Amino acid sequence: MKDIFIRRARLPSIIMGTLLFFVCPFFLWKGSVLAKSPCSECHSEQVEALMKGPHRGVVAEGASFCEACHGDAARHLESNEAQDIRGGAALSKTPLDARDKMCLNCHASDFQHEELSPHSGKVSCWDCHRDAALHFEVETHRTKTAKDHTTWRLCTECHKTVSAQFRLQYRHPVEEGIMDCTDCHDIHGKGGGEDAMRAACIKCHPEQRGPYLFEHPPAAKGCTTCHRPHGSWNRTLLASNGNGMCLTCHLQSNFPGVGRIPHNFKLNAGARCWDCHSQVHGSNTTPDFNPRGRR
Amino acid sequence: MKKILIVFVIVCMALAPHLTWSSEETEGNTIAVGVQGIFPDDDSNKFQEDNQAGRPGVFLEELEFQRAGQKVNVGLTGRFTTGRSGWLDLKVQGDKWATGIITRVFNTWYDTSFAPDILPSGTRVDELYPEDTGLDDAIGESEPRFERKMAELFLTYRFSLANRITLRAGVYDGYGERVPSIGGFSISDVGSPAFYTAGLEKIESQSTWISVDGKFKTAKHLNINIYGELRDDDTENQFFMPAFGTASLLDINYWKDAQETTSGLLAVNTSWDTDGYSIKGGASFSKAGTDPDNSDSRVDETGALLQQGLATRGGDIDSESFGGALGGILRIRPWLTASLSFDLMNLDQNGDLGLFNGNTVVPEKSNVDTNRVGGTGEIRIIRGVFWSRLQLRVVHEQTDRDESLDTFLQKTTETDDRVSVRLDASYRATRRGEVAGWIGYENRTFEVDVDELVNGYALDEWQSDTFHGGLSYLYTRDAIRAGLNANFKATSFDAEPPVAYPLFDPSISLDSEDYDVNLLRIAGTLIWAFERGSICAELGWLRDDFSMPTPDDSDGYALTDETIDGVVFAFDGQLGLWQGAEATGHFEIVNDSSDLDNTLIRTYLELQQLIRKDLTLFGRLSYWDYNDDQAGADEYSTTAISIGIKIKF
Numbered sequence: 049m050k051d052i053f054i055r056r057a058r059l060p061s062i063i064m065g066t067l068l069f070f071v072c073p074f075f076l077w078k079g080s081v082l083a084k085s086p087c088s089e090c091h092s093e094q095v096e097a098l099m100k101g102p103h104r105g106v107v108a109e110g111a112s113f114c115e116a117c118h119g120d121a122a123r124h125l126e127s128n129e130a131q132d133i134r135g136g137a138a139l140s141k142t143p144l145d146a147r148d149k150m151c152l153n154c155h156a157s158d159f160q161h162e163e164l165s166p167h168s169g170k171v172s173c174w175d176c177h178r179d180a181a182l183h184f185e186v187e188t189h190r191t192k193t194a195k196d197h198t199t200w201r202l203c204t205e206c207h208k209t210v211s212a213q214f215r216l217q218y219r220h221p222v223e224e225g226i227m228d229c230t231d232c233h234d235i236h237g238k239g240g241g242e243d244a245m246r247a248a249c250i251k252c253h254p255e256q257r258g259p260y261l262f263e264h265p266p267a268a269k270g271c272t273t274c275h276r277p278h279g280s281w282n283r284t285l286l287a288s289n290g291n292g293m294c295l296t297c298h299l300q301s302n303f304p305g306v307g308r309i310p311h312n313f314k315l316n317a318g319a320r321c322w323d324c325h326s327q328v329h330g331s332n333t334t335p336d337f338n339p340r341g342r343r
Numbered sequence: 344m345k346k347i348l349i350v351f352v353i354v355c356m357a358l359a360p361h362l363t364w365s366s367e368e369t370e371g372n373t374i375a376v377g378v379q380g381i382f383p384d385d386d387s388n389k390f391q392e393d394n395q396a397g398r399p400g401v402f403l404e405e406l407e408f409q410r411a412g413q414k415v416n417v418g419l420t421g422r423f424t425t426g427r428s429g430w431l432d433l434k435v436q437g438d439k440w441a442t443g444i445i446t447r448v449f450n451t452w453y454d455t456s457f458a459p460d461i462l463p464s465g466t467r468v469d470e471l472y473p474e475d476t477g478l479d480d481a482i483g484e485s486e487p488r489f490e491r492k493m494a495e496l497f498l499t500y501r502f503s504l505a506n507r508i509t510l511r512a513g514v515y516d517g518y519g520e521r522v523p524s525i526g527g528f529s530i531s532d533v534g535s536p537a538f539y540t541a542g543l544e545k546i547e548s549q550s551t552w553i554s555v556d557g558k559f560k561t562a563k564h565l566n567i568n569i570y571g572e573l574r575d576d577d578t579e580n581q582f583f584m585p586a587f588g589t590a591s592l593l594d595i596n597y598w599k600d601a602q603e604t605t606s607g608l609l610a611v612n613t614s615w616d617t618d619g620y621s622i623k624g625g626a627s628f629s630k631a632g633t634d635p636d637n638s639d640s641r642v643d644e645t646g647a648l649l650q651q652g653l654a655t656r657g658g659d660i661d662s663e664s665f666g667g668a669l670g671g672i673l674r675i676r677p678w679l680t681a682s683l684s685f686d687l688m689n690l691d692q693n694g695d696l697g698l699f700n701g702n703t704v705v706p707e708k709s710n711v712d713t714n715r716v717g718g719t720g721e722i723r724i725i726r727g728v729f730w731s732r733l734q735l736r737v738v739h740e741q742t743d744r745d746e747s748l749d750t751f752l753q754k755t756t757e758t759d760d761r762v763s764v765r766l767d768a769s770y771r772a773t774r775r776g777e778v779a780g781w782i783g784y785e786n787r788t789f790e791v792d793v794d795e796l797v798n799g800y801a802l803d804e805w806q807s808d809t810f811h812g813g814l815s816y817l818y819t820r821d822a823i824r825a826g827l828n829a830n831f832k833a834t835s836f837d838a839e840p841p842v843a844y845p846l847f848d849p850s851i852s853l854d855s856e857d858y859d860v861n862l863l864r865i866a867g868t869l870i871w872a873f874e875r876g877s878i879c880a881e882l883g884w885l886r887d888d889f890s891m892p893t894p895d896d897s898d899g900y901a902l903t904d905e906t907i908d909g910v911v912f913a914f915d916g917q918l919g920l921w922q923g924a925e926a927t928g929h930f931e932i933v934n935d936s937s938d939l940d941n942t943l944i945r946t947y948l949e950l951q952q953l954i955r956k957d958l959t960l961f962g963r964l965s966y967w968d969y970n971d972d973q974a975g976a977d978e979y980s981t982t983a984i985s986i987g988i989k990i991k992f
Binding site for chain 2: 099104153155169204206212216226233251255261279283286295296297324332340
């Protein structure tokens with residue numbers, strides 16, 4: 049398996065080949081939107097916009113998708129009267145939680161642990177996805193350019209201190225449009241707490257995955273104990289430039305004079321703990337995470 | 344990847360004029376490409392480190408194809424920088440299915456000369472050791488670039504409105520070098536003074552994974568989510584760690600680590616939702632096995648194996664984890680909701696390896712058994728424009744740890760108890776303004792029972808009290824949007840000293856200590872859109888404060904107390920100039936005014952001119968300036984000029 053798929057030199061070829069496989073018919077084929085929904089006879093703009101988006105399939109099945117929000121359309125289809133359907137004006141007055149239920153008719157299983165999310169009950173589906181995303185825009189969910197961040201722009205409307213952290217010298221490249229908030233965060237509240245956050249980090253940093261024979265408990269639990277993933281003043285996104293972060297757990301009153309090897313010689317000119325204890329994510333050979341000590 | 348990008352862009356540009364799609368169907372289809380020249384001054388390595396390996400070259404500013412047809416929709420979006428970082432997503436969607444490929448490339452660069460002129464204690468490095476203590480001086484020229492490539496194929500099939508299944512298969516490849524530490528003053532174990540400079544780590548890492556994610560609504564109120572994943576991670580690292588003496592390079596340590604991990608995860612979550620109540624339950628099981636073959640082996644400067652670290656009899660590390668949760672939500676009144684949930688987790692991790700110590704094989708073992716139970720209660724009130732939530736969580740966790748290697752032995756039982764409470768509230772004061780706030784408290788008690796300890800370093804008991812809270816205000820009026828966020832976290836610790844003696848003696852008790860760790864974040868933005876453009880300004884103040892006790896016997900020992908305190912300011916402006924012309928500007932300054940004392944400026948000015956209905960030219964002048972009082976050698980001033988075209992088709 050490994051030999052076939054993940055040889056470094058072959059990966060670009062796999063990606064290119066797969067892209068060409070998909071892209072070739074894309075250039076050769078021509079078509080037009082065909083909305084099957086009975087609503088499209090009068091509301092073609094809305095329905096055709098929907099057909100370009102992720103709800104294309106369910107829209108094509110008939111009026112049921114529209115009815116999820118606008119209510120039973122049977123009378124309206126017969127009468128063509130506006131009062132026989134829940135239109136845009138009526139929807140805008142509907143409480144947000146009631147509007148969310150319309151989405152949850154089909155998407156409830158996406159929110160199994162939604163109540164654990166800080167967004168629970170406070171942020172509505174419509175706060176981020178909005179009417180425009182459903183009716184008039186093709187939702188890409190990806191950052192388009194550094195100046196036009198789709199998700200980034202939405203999140204920082206409320207999370208302004210996070211936006212400020214992404215200005216710092218060391219940060220994940222979200223502001224550059226290379227990453228997006230949703231690359232790490234399951235905004236819909238999948239749950240899992242520290243374990244879920246660590247899983248998000250491991251996606252791009254599998255070198256620190258473990259398990260190790262000698263685990264460093266905070267690293268095994270969650271990366272954010274020591275790292276500031278949004279942005280940091282310090283290299284490798286560490287919370288601290290010095291040893292305060294380590295001493296938060298490893299404090300001793302007469303430090304650094306005690307221990308199997310006295311540390312007062314080691315540190316009195318300002319070395320960091322991790323200069324020697326470099327395997328802080330875990331080690332298979334040294335319980336003190338100091339591979340230099342074995343040399 | 345650069346060649347792929349160039350070929351792709353050429354193909355797109357060649358085909359674009361020949362495409363016959365109507366303007367209505369192709370509205371929004373855009374490709375913007377350009378070239379960038381970068382003119383660095385001073386430390387160009389440090390510039391690349393701060394800017395995703397940025398360098399001269401071709402870039403893909405924006406790629407967006409959206410195509411809706413009779414049978415399928417096709418979407419192709421992407422972006423690549425000159426530093427070869429970026430992404431390309433292709434999604435094809437039919438009525439019942441969707442498929443596509445998601446690709447990511449991340450490039451990072453590490454500064455080979457990264458070492459402070461002044462140690463954190465205030466001592467100048469060149470007064471202690473030779474000036475040339477950089478990585479290049481020890482191991483020669485290197486290019487510490489690390490590149491991560493990822494690709495994931497997905498296929499989703501929808502059985503009905505709420506029932507669908509998604510299959511995913513992905514690969515990851517990480518290859519390159521990184522500089523893992525910046526070194527510090529030290530005394531080597533053989534007694535000679537030494538300065539550990541930055542080291543070099545060569546990394547080869549591959550992963551593959553497949554997953555299945557099924558979402559079903561089997562009855563009117565029952566929802567089921569089933570997720571399964573299999574994953575393989577394979578990593579090999581080589582380390583080059585130089586140590587300088589007072590006059591010259593003393594030695595370089597070379598060693599190699601390697602391990603392969605196979606893991607699996609199965610999770611099932613269900614919910615029964617009605618208008619009046621919901622019952623939710625879930626369980627997950629994960630298993631991981633690691634084969635750390637070749638770990639900690641000695642190698643020479645070429646990477647050739649000199650001596651294995653782990654014995655050939657080897658062994659492995661197995662980890663099994665089970666978790667479950669059950670909860671209920673009761674909607675007592677339309678405005679009042681109460682919920683209660685319980686969760687538990689068990690982790691059992693065992694390892695049994697053999698390590699070479701000279702010519703002797705030393706057994707090393709570990710057994711970690713963790714059990715956690717928790718409960719959460721919540722009351723939520725929503726009345727009109729007022730929203731509030733009160734949440735209480737209690738967690739008890741116990742870990743039995745049994746580890747041994749050679750003369751090291753540690754058998755401990757650790758208990759970790761947490762009680763936290765949090766109150767959230769928001770109020771839409773007017774149609775234009777909303778104020779929200781939250782405050783929380785957590786008490787945490789960590790206790791350790793030491794059964795055996797030889798040459799160990801177990802933590803001892805500590806207790807912490809954490810207060811955290813936040814306040815935000817959003818204001819909207821016509822074309823003006825303003826917002827302010829402030830949040831803080833203040834933790835005070837009351838710690839017993841760790842049991843750190845070579846031989847555990849329960850009769851010895853050291854003094855306890857109190858110390859604090861505080862965080863403060865305040866940021867505000869102002870956005871104003873006017874007829875010919877818009878402006879956006881952001882100001883933030885970020886403070887991290889570690890207030891540790893002063894050690895008793897460590898003159899010159901630094902970096903216990905630490906305050907990192909700085910401000911960020913950013914300004915974006917957009918202005919329509921004349922027919923078809925637009926100017927965009929960005930200015931950003933990051934200034935740390937405390938222990939680090941550095942300043943970083945990023946700014947650019949961009950002009951766009953519409954040449955034809957579907958063709959725009961753009962040019963951008965960018966400038967970066969980094970000033971570092973601790974490491975003057977790392978400072979840089981860099982200018983970049985970019986020109987490009989944007990085609991709509």
